[in-house]
Amino acid sequence: MQIKLSENRYGKNAVQLSRIIRHADHHEFRQLTVNTALEGDFETAYTRGDNTKILPTDTQKNTIYALAKAHLAGAMEDFGLALAQHFTSNNPQVQRAEVTLSEHAWTHMVFDGQPHPHAYISNGTEKHTATIVQQGEAITVSSGIKDLLILKTTDSSFEHYIKDPFTTLRETSDRILATQCEATWIYSTPQQDFDTLFQRIRHTLLRTFAYHKSLSVQQTLFDMGKAVLEENPTVQEISLVMPNKHHIPFNLEQFGIENKNEVFVATDEPYGFITGRVVRE
Numbered sequence: 001m002q003i004k005l006s007e008n009r010y011g012k013n014a015v016q017l018s019r020i021i022r023h024a025d026h027h028e029f030r031q032l033t034v035n036t037a038l039e040g041d042f043e044t045a046y047t048r049g050d051n052t053k054i055l056p057t058d059t060q061k062n063t064i065y066a067l068a069k070a071h072l073a074g075a076m077e078d079f080g081l082a083l084a085q086h087f088t089s090n091n092p093q094v095q096r097a098e099v100t101l102s103e104h105a106w107t108h109m110v111f112d113g114q115p116h117p118h119a120y121i122s123n124g125t126e127k128h129t130a131t132i133v134q135q136g137e138a139i140t141v142s143s144g145i146k147d148l149l150i151l152k153t154t155d156s157s158f159e160h161y162i163k164d165p166f167t168t169l170r171e172t173s174d175r176i177l178a179t180q181c182e183a184t185w186i187y188s189t190p191q192q193d194f195d196t197l198f199q200r201i202r203h204t205l206l207r208t209f210a211y212h213k214s215l216s217v218q219q220t221l222f223d224m225g226k227a228v229l230e231e232n233p234t235v236q237e238i239s240l241v242m243p244n245k246h247h248i249p250f251n252l253e254q255f256g257i258e259n260k261n262e263v264f265v266a267t268d269e270p271y272g273f274i275t276g277r278v279v280r281e
């Protein structure tokens with residue numbers, strides 16, 4: 001029996017990078033988590049312990065900090081592109097470099113309508129994500145949003161589904177719709193105004209969620225993805241993950257109190273898990 005090494009990659013995960021950009025009258029603050037993953041001519045490192053072609057993960061981590069000074073002034077995606085370019089152009093044994101970035105959403109505190117120059121508040125759990133893959137001259141950039149907690153209190157129903165002997169769920173024409181949305185989209189080329197597009201796509205996702213008359217999470221997911229593709233020609237496809245964070249009407253009748261769709265119990269688990277990829281035909 002012949003045994004051989006199959007797919008392999010290595011890199012540094014969860015590199016914590018914070019950066020201040022000082023302007024005359026205000027500061028910008030960025031907080032990122034970065035992963036690197038290299039693939040290439042590393043077979044003998046695995047099979048024989050030959051480290052001669054290994055760029056240590058410690059060096060990969062240091063490179064992230066070193067390049068942050070010059071390359072993390074604008075879009076996070078451009079920083080990722082600089083890192084992927086660095087790893088592939090300086091290391092001929094690297095055939096594929098993948099850089100994954102996740103940025104915590106900090107915004108300036110606002111007082112009397114004015115943003116404070118150097119004090120920030122977190123936007124909760126929301127993160128801006130990006131993945132850069134460079135393989136020779138071929139470069140792919142995908143961006144996204146993660147842990148975007150969104151909820152609406154009406155314009156959501158769930159009816160006309162299968163009823164079988166195990167069905168207990170009641171049809172509802174008016175329910176709470178809540179999700180922890182994750183969206184990932186792929187750009188058609190790696191040269192984009194990434195920050196402008198990110199803000200526009202985020203806005204489209206929120207607007208569609210808010211104004212959609214939802215017949216199901218599945219339908220809302222498709223509508224959100226469709227709107228992003230319709231409004232952004234440079235987005236090739238988008239994948240959405242929308243767990244259904246259930247809010248179930250609480251039975252107040254047992255206390256002789258009428259519940260007119262006003263009092264609910266939010267349940268963590270189990271939860272519906274709805275995903276979908278929306279593409280151009």
Ligand SMILES: O=c1[nH]c(=O)c2[nH]c(=O)[nH]c2[nH]1
Binds near residue numbers: 216
């Ligand atoms: O939007 C929904 N889609 C489902 O598939 C589903 N299943 C369920 O129990 N509730 C819901 N809601």
